[in-house]
Amino acid sequence: MxxxxxxxxxxxxxxxxxxxxxxxxxxxxxxxxxxxxxxxxxxxxxxxxxxxxxxxxxxxxxxxxxxxxxxxxxxxxxxxxxxxxxxxxxxxxxxxFGRGYPVEKFYGKEVIILGGGCGLAPIRSLLFELLEQKEKYKKVTLCYGSKTPTDCIYKPMFCDLNKVENFQCYRSVDVADDTWDGHVGVVTTLLDQINFRLENAVVVVCGPPVMMKFGTLKLLQIGFDPKDIYLSMEKNMSCGYGKCGHCMLGDTLVCKDGPVYTYDEVKNYDHIW
Ligand SMILES: Cc1cc2nc3c(=O)[nH]c(=O)nc-3n(C[C@H](O)[C@H](O)[C@H](O)COP(=O)(O)OP(=O)(O)OC[C@H]3O[C@@H](n4cnc5c(N)ncnc54)[C@H](O)[C@@H]3O)c2cc1C
Ligand code: FES
Structure with a gap:
């Protein structure tokens, strides 16, 4: 207080x-x-x-x-x-409340963002932050997946971002319809299409638990260091302020120590997804 x-x-x-x-x-x-x-x-x-x-x-x-x-x-x-x-x-x-994205740790690096469904909400705020000081980041690549083209949120944002130097957006849908001629497949398959230098990249992942899980597994398989994978975790909450214990994740409280963690910080806890 x-x-x-x-x-x-x-x-x-x-x-x-x-x-x-x-x-x-x-x-x-x-x-x-x-x-x-x-x-x-x-x-x-x-x-x-x-x-x-x-x-x-x-x-x-x-x-x-x-x-x-x-x-x-x-x-x-x-x-x-x-x-x-x-x-x-x-x-x-x-x-x-909580601990957000430590953007100063991203300076000079390629920032890859993997988002699914409503997980694009915190990512949109992060994109505004990255755009504000865009010269500080080597490159920003957004990979976003939705179930269908209709489920894609912030549609105009994708065109706008693709016009910004060093920003690139890729979209995928799980199931296509007549309006869609883009990539079809789960969002993690977009990682096979983008170029980045692993040793100078960090990844931010935000989406439904299943996407966070398989996204993280794929990033580890590619060779990312668990310290370079940033996850936005969700737990049921009450006080929001570290007092009630509703949001425990291992030894931590998501409302205070999160919601943003590196995978390295949570990898040994049970039931993280
Ligand atoms: C730090 C944080 C940030 C979030 N940001 C967003 C956001 O930007 N946009 C958004 O749409 N949602 C976000 N959520 C999830 C959102 O809080 C829940 O969807 C919401 O609390 C559900 O409330 P309800 O009363 O409608 O659902 P309920 O009737 O309480 O429950 C319906 C279902 O939602 C699940 N649920 C309830 N609370 C949560 C929760 N806190 N997290 C995940 N699932 C929950 C329940 O287990 C149940 O399956 C966030 C959650 C956290 C912890
Ligand atoms: S919500 Fe009360 S301790 Fe986290």
Whole structure:
């Protein structure tokens, strides 16, 4: 509770826009009543009065602090209620919490990003961060997979990023339809198509547990050092602030020591996926 920061006291925020991203994912744009800062990869607890609270990672730029985007997949009770909002409602934001992406460790390196489904939400915020100081990174390669073309979120972002020097995006779908003439296969198969220098690359992985697992196994097979694989872990949470123990992962608490870990930090724990 330093500098007047009370972790249990939500900042009120008005819902000013809702963007449909896919059949079960929407982006909710919030305008906090006072400035709200976060670092990329840190998370917030979003409260809907009378309904409940859930953890989400902001998907907007960490350089913007008068509004905040949260991209939410319908998963259960709270997220279903959030999806029913129409705009204009007041929500609560607690945080930011946790340990985000240590981008200073990526300076001078090739950054490969492997994202699946709604896992692109924290990655979008990371991309905003990397774009802000793009001269600091050798190259940024985004590989993103969705189940079908309709399930792909942030579609316009891919064209925009491909126009940036040293940024490249690759997309895949598990199942194609008439609108798709790109790569078909699980997202990890995109790793076979990209060029990188293993000894100077780091990888960020974020997506559903099955993708995180098989993505990590493939990266290890390719020869990546477990210290160079960054994972965004999810556990059920309550306080968000290291007090209740709901989010234990081995000897650590995801809300405090994560959600971003290197694979090296979690590889010996049970049930990480
Ligand atoms: C640090 C962190 C960041 C996250 N960021 C995002 C994000 O940016 N966008 C997004 O859509 N989701 C994100 N999630 C997942 C999101 O918190 C859950 O989907 C949400 O809490 C489900 O709440 P619910 O009441 O709708 O579902 P419930 O009715 O509680 O449960 C429905 C299903 O979701 C599972 N679930 C519940 N809580 C979590 C959880 N914390 N993590 C994973 N699965 C859960 C349950 O086990 C159950 O299978 C994040 C989770 C964490 C821990
Ligand atoms: S959510 Fe309470 S200790 Fe992590």
């Amino acid at each position: 330093n500098n007047g920061f009370n972790p249990y006291d939500p900042v009120r925020a008005r819902l000013i826009d809702i963007i449909d991203e896919s059949p079960n994912i929407k982006t909710f744009r919030l305008e906090p009543e006072r400035e709200f800062s976060f670092k990329t990869g840190e998370f917030i607890q979003l409260t809907l009065d009378g309904i409940g609270e859930s953890p989400f990672t902001p998907s907007s730029s960490p350089y913007v602090n008068d509004r905040l985007d949260v991209t939410i997949m319908k998963a259960g009770y709270v997220t279903e209620k959030i999806h029913q909002l129409k705009g204009g409602e007041i929500l609560g934001i607690r945080g930011p």
